[in-house]
Amino acid sequence: MFLINLTYKTELNKIDQFLNEHIQFLNEQYKLGNFLLSGGKNPRTGGIILCQITNKSVLQEIIEKDPFKIHDLANYELTVFTPTKTCNELKFLLK
DSSP: OEEEEEEEESSSSHHTTTTTHHHHHHHHHHHTTTTEEEOOOOOSSSEEEEEOOHHHHHHHHHHHHSSHHHHOEEEEEEEEOOOOOOGGGGGGGOO
C-alpha cells in the first residue's frame, strides 16, 4: 500500500484548469480498485491519496496518466504504508 503525497508546483488557477481531468483520473483509479481514499490538503497546497497497489513501478505508471503529472503541476512523494490496526469498517485493509 502507498500513501501518495501531491504537492502543487504552480499557482491554483493553473491547477483549476486541469482539476476536472484530475478528478476523472481519480474516478478511473477508484473503478479499477487502485485508490481507496483521496482528498485535498488544507491549506490547498496539494492532496493525499491512499493506494492499495503494492508494486512501486506499477504505481509510477499509473501516476504518469494523472493530468497533474502530465502537465507538470505537482510533485509526487510515495510512501510505503503497511496498515497494522484499523476500525472494524476498514479491516479489509489489513491483508
